[in-house]
Amino acid sequence: MAKQRTHIMVCGGTGCVSSQSLEMIETLKTLIADRGYEDEVGIVKTGCFGFCGQGPIVKIHPDNVFYVQVKPENLVEIVDEHIVKGRIVNHLLYHEPTSLKQLKRHDEMHFYKKQYRIALRHCGLINPEDIFEYIAYGGYEALGTVLTDCTPEQVVANIKASGLRGRGGGGFSTGLKWELTAKSASDQKYVICNADEGDPGAFMDRSILEGDPHTIIEAMTIAGYAIGASTGIIYIRAEYPLAIHRLKVAIEQAEANGLLGDHIFGSDFCFKLQIKYGAGAFVCGEETALIHSVEGARGEPTKKPPYPAVEGYHGKPTCVNNVETFANIPPIVLKGADWFKSIGTPTSPGTKVFALAGKVNNVGLVEVPMGTTLREIIYDIGGGIVGGKAFKAVQTGGPSGGVITKTDLDTPIDYESLKAIGSMMGSGGMIVMDEDDCMVNIAKFYLEFTQDESCGKCTPCRIGTKRMYEILTKITEGEGTREDIRKLKTLGQMIKDSALCGLGQTAPNPVLSTLHYFADEYDAHIDAKHCPAGACKALSKYAIDPEKCIGCTACARVCPVQCITGQPKMRHTIDAAKCITCGACYTACKFDAVIRP
Amino acid sequence: MPIKSLEELKAIRASQMKKVKLRDHGESDDQQIEILIGMATCGIAAGSREVLNAFIDIIDTENLDHIKVIPVGCMGYCHSEPTVQVNIPGQEPILYGNIHPEDIQNIIHKHIENGELLDDHILIQTFQTIR
Numbered sequence: 001m002a003k004q005r006t007h008i009m010v011c012g013g014t015g016c017v018s019s020q021s022l023e024m025i026e027t028l029k030t031l032i033a034d035r036g037y038e039d040e041v042g043i044v045k046t047g048c049f050g051f052c053g054q055g056p057i058v059k060i061h062p063d064n065v066f067y068v069q070v071k072p073e074n075l076v077e078i079v080d081e082h083i084v085k086g087r088i089v090n091h092l093l094y095h096e097p098t099s100l101k102q103l104k105r106h107d108e109m110h111f112y113k114k115q116y117r118i119a120l121r122h123c124g125l126i127n128p129e130d131i132f133e134y135i136a137y138g139g140y141e142a143l144g145t146v147l148t149d150c151t152p153e154q155v156v157a158n159i160k161a162s163g164l165r166g167r168g169g170g171g172f173s174t175g176l177k178w179e180l181t182a183k184s185a186s187d188q189k190y191v192i193c194n195a196d197e198g199d200p201g202a203f204m205d206r207s208i209l210e211g212d213p214h215t216i217i218e219a220m221t222i223a224g225y226a227i228g229a230s231t232g233i234i235y236i237r238a239e240y241p242l243a244i245h246r247l248k249v250a251i252e253q254a255e256a257n258g259l260l261g262d263h264i265f266g267s268d269f270c271f272k273l274q275i276k277y278g279a280g281a282f283v284c285g286e287e288t289a290l291i292h293s294v295e296g297a298r299g300e301p302t303k304k305p306p307y308p309a310v311e312g313y314h315g316k317p318t319c320v321n322n323v324e325t326f327a328n329i330p331p332i333v334l335k336g337a338d339w340f341k342s343i344g345t346p347t348s349p350g351t352k353v354f355a356l357a358g359k360v361n362n363v364g365l366v367e368v369p370m371g372t373t374l375r376e377i378i379y380d381i382g383g384g385i386v387g388g389k390a391f392k393a394v395q396t397g398g399p400s401g402g403v404i405t406k407t408d409l410d411t412p413i414d415y416e417s418l419k420a421i422g423s424m425m426g427s428g429g430m431i432v433m434d435e436d437d438c439m440v441n442i443a444k445f446y447l448e449f450t451q452d453e454s455c456g457k458c459t460p461c462r463i464g465t466k467r468m469y470e471i472l473t474k475i476t477e478g479e480g481t482r483e484d485i486r487k488l489k490t491l492g493q494m495i496k497d498s499a500l501c502g503l504g505q506t507a508p509n510p511v512l513s514t515l516h517y518f519a520d521e522y523d524a525h526i527d528a529k530h531c532p533a534g535a536c537k538a539l540s541k542y543a544i545d546p547e548k549c550i551g552c553t554a555c556a557r558v559c560p561v562q563c564i565t566g567q568p569k570m571r572h573t574i575d576a577a578k579c580i581t582c583g584a585c586y587t588a589c590k591f592d593a594v595i596r597p
Numbered sequence: 598m599p600i601k602s603l604e605e606l607k608a609i610r611a612s613q614m615k616k617v618k619l620r621d622h623g624e625s626d627d628q629q630i631e632i633l634i635g636m637a638t639c640g641i642a643a644g645s646r647e648v649l650n651a652f653i654d655i656i657d658t659e660n661l662d663h664i665k666v667i668p669v670g671c672m673g674y675c676h677s678e679p680t681v682q683v684n685i686p687g688q689e690p691i692l693y694g695n696i697h698p699e700d701i702q703n704i705i706h707k708h709i710e711n712g713e714l715l716d717d718h719i720l721i722q723t724f725q726t727i728r
Contacts, residue, residue, distance in 0.1 A: 005653045005666060007619045040650065061620045062665045086636035086668035125620060135606065136613035144603035258599025266601045 004042040006083060008032075009059040011124065013048030013210050014203075014242050016056040021045075024056065024072055031079045041083055047211015049124035051111060053363030054094060059106070059124070066106040067092040097361040097383040110380050111362045116343065118351050119167075119204070119327035120367045123211030128246050131253040134214040140259055142333035143218050146225060147265045155226040156182055159329070162337035163349040168194055168285065168322030169400065169426045170502070171348070171415040177319055180309035181227040184317035189229035191220050192313065192320045194290060195236035195243070198282035199398035200449060202429035204353040205323035207365055209236070209243035212327070213250035217260065217273060219329035224271045227319050232273045235294055237280040247275060282399075282453035285427075286501045287312075287320040289455065300457045301501035322427070324353055344370030348414035352425065358394075358432035359386045371412040374404060378432055389434040393517070397426025399446040399453075400506035402513025403439065422513040424506070438535035439518040440525055444472040446510040454503065461504030464495040468511060476536040480526040488515060534596055541576040542585060548593035555585035555594060615657060630664045630709060631684040637671030644697060645679035651698040655705055664709065674720055683708060693718040 010016075010025050025045055032041050049057045054068035058078065065088055067078065074092055081087045093102045094109060106112050117123075126133040134140070146155055160175025181189060193216060197205040209216060220232040236244055251273055254260040262270045276294050283289045284299040291313050293299035312318025328350060332340045341349045348370040354377065356366055361383035368377060374394060378384070385391050393403040396413075402423040404411075411417050415425050433442065451465035468491055471484050492508030492515075499505045515522060524530050531539040544555070544564075551569040556562075563579050566572030574585070586594045600606050634640070634649045652666045672680050677694025683704065684690045693704070695718055707713040 003650075003653050003657045004619065005649060005668070009620070040653075063667050083668075084636065085638065085641070085670055086634070087670035126617070132609065132613045133617055135610050136617045138610070140600075140606055141603070141610070144606050148603045256599075258601065265603060265606075 004040055006041045006063075007061040008041060008043045008078075008083070009046045009061065009124065010043065011047075011049050011055060011057040012045035012128070012242075013052070013055075013123075013207055014240075015048065015052040017242065019056045020072060021056040024058075024070065024075060027072060027075050028079065031075060032083070035079065035084060037083065044127050045129070046126065047123040047128045048120075048207040048365065049106075050115075050120060050207070050365035050367075051362065052365065053361075057124075058092075063088075064105045064107075066094060066104070066109075068094045110383060111364070111366070114372070114376060114381050115367050116351050116369050117367045118331050118343075119208060119324050119353055120211070120365065121331070122215065123207060126212070128211055128213055129249050131214060131250065131257060131259075134212070138334065139214055139330075140218055142330035143221055143259065144265050146222050146333055147267045147269055152182060152226045152228060155222065155333070158337050159226070159332060162332045162340040163347075164325065164328055164332060164340065165348060165415065166322055167324035167328070167352065167427070169199075169397070169424070171425060174321060174325055177309060177321070178223065178226050180307070181229075181317045181319040184310050186317050188231070188314075188316045189227055190313045190316060190318040191223045191227065191229045191232040192287075192290070192294065192318055193220055193232065193234040193236075193326060194285060194287070194320055194322045195234055195240070196278045196280070196284045196290060197237070197240075197323075197427065198280070198285045198453075199400075199427045199429045201357050201398060201431055202355045202427045204355055204365055204428055206240050206243050208323050208327050208353075209240070210246055213243075213246045214254065215330055216247075216323060216326050217250055217254050219326035220273065221260065221264065221271045222329055222333060223319060223321065223326070225269050227317070229319070230270050230272065232271060233294055233313070234273065234275045235278055235284070235290055236275060238277040239280045244275065244277070251275075281455070282449070283455045283501070283503050286503060289501065290320060291318060298455075300455045301503075303500060324428075345412065345414045347416055352413070352428055354396075354428045354430045356382050356430050356432070358430075359389065359434040359437070360384070360432040361386055370414045373410050373412055375409040377413075377430070378409070382432065385432065385434050389436065392433045392435055392437060393439065394433065395423075395431045395442065395446075395510070396429065397424040397506075397509070398429040399449050400424060400502070400509055401426050401429075402509045403433075403442070403517055405517045422509070422516060424509070436533055436535065438476075438531050438533035439514040439521045440472065440476055440531075441533075441535045443511045443514045444469065444476055447472055447507070450503065450507040454507075458498075458500040458504060460495045460498040461500065461507065464491055464499075465504070465507050467491060468495075468508065472511065475522065475525050476531070477538040478525070478529045478536075480522075482526060484526070485515065485522060537581050540581050540596075541579050542574055542581060542583070543576075543595045544572050544574055544585075545593045545595055546571045548591050550591055550593075552590070554588045554590065558584040558588040560584065618662065628663055629686065632664060632666045632704075633669045633672075633682040633684065634666065635670070635672045635674075635678060635680040636668040639671060639675040640678045640680065643678035647698050648679045648681065648696055648701065651701045652705075655701060659705075661705070664705075677720055680720065685709065692720045694720040 028043050056070050058067040058070045156178045164174045165171045281299050284293045286301045289299045289301040308318040344350045351367050351369050353367045393405050408421045447469040451469045454461045456462045492512045495508050534540045549571040556564040563575040679696050681693045681696045
């Protein structure tokens, strides 16, 4: 191998791939070869850097320079200026949104400064399709250590002592789950990796699988050894083609190197992995529904107990863990339970990956220690609200969670604290909302999702969520009554208490929490028939400020339904009954005279 | 080739580490010695690319993990290219001119290892840079 002086790392995560990063890798290769530097410069396709809002990302080592929003036409400049002549291309550097400062290195950015990466440790650092790069960073050493030096009981005890909890949402102790499965006597047991990431807006599992697939293979093999299973199944949605491709490559490489298959590390332990595709149903994230789907049956949950740890896949003891949970296993094995417990909070050790989205400047994947406050995540890492608008709320836990308001911004985040303020950890989706978002509308959006994703097996969820959705639609259209609020509350509580699985039990959360924190918005919709945020089309009517209007007729000319009347140079008026709230007049007015609802 | 033991895995790891070493920036910056090489047109014309590759070769063969080689733009001393600046944490940066591949052993072994400066090559800094 030639000795390389520079590595150009190009993000190969789905986000950046959709902005042509793969084509850019090819172009870079040709450019480098044309200039005769192919022996000195390596080009590496990596996993997701997490800073998806700024993609495609190109990072140059060893200079440690981080370029953002690189376009194919910038590549010649990067190669000719930076690679050949050592001059940094300033206009491609990241600009901090608040200070507008130009930052060269990623560790100077607020986005990365507060992060602590365990699950995402290799994303953006290694080529996910090269097992040897994973090994170079200590990969498979945890598996080797476990198979050489530990009994299965010691492994389970170690994970249990670390306090690791399920990262998929429930927060159940991973060590306890392993212990229960290990204790169930059976001729055959299974390890299943839940990669059916269904929470809208969350994509950490996909990024881990795309950026570091070997870590999941290694962790599943360790789990297999710990609980006594010889088969592992990765249940992944077919909507993740890139993750599936990289997993397949990784499994082939692991098999070729004897890290999967028979007599791993010369021991008696044998482990095989297979991939099972899901059709992308939200309910299949629930472990019993997931197991049915893997079996080839309908993805419907069944009641627990019996828990999968006793009776799971094909009636055999099965351990189902989420991708992010597995990604934490190898570091725990290598660095020990005490190290893991030193991070985070006493009840929730470790870190959590959040998918930061919505009205926030730095959109992307962030991994922070448990106990970090929402303010730190939104304002320090996220760089604040887009356009300097006012923060209104943040939704965590996706359709199963609730909203968190300004008053709780300083709550340190862990499983318990989020539950206490009416939300939940969920899989880590975090959607930031500003003053322009209507909370009734948000609740309606989530209910539309859950009633659509409800599998239909139990009545509370099948019919209850549908009725809640209908009531919310009524309110957003200005037809709501006081009675509806009472109905929503009763119905919500009833569904929570009686639904069969987690999907139904948590589906009313967005409604109940917005009712609790934003009762005034519901009141405005019902009593005043007014949407304070101006998001509900049926309730928002435009008006003209008589003081500012000079009668230029610009608004009347663009109105598609001719609801604006007035003589030239006289003040104009809008007929609210005819207005379809298209907003054309608002855009057309040059004097700020049109008042947005 | 199947990996049959933890020792075999560790051997593979050791052989692969060099490949990815470029991407490590160390836990603390105060350990890292930086060698900056002027790679502007003047530098390249005078042979700085050969100097750079010679550094990379030595660092690789002698496993000098703590030394990082960074190509930079023109340092302004075009009359004395190729120019090389050595930054050792806690010490004043030293700027050398007229460095050719045969001088590199001296920079690494005399200057970096023993603190002896290469008097024939030192350029006096004649300007200040804003910070």
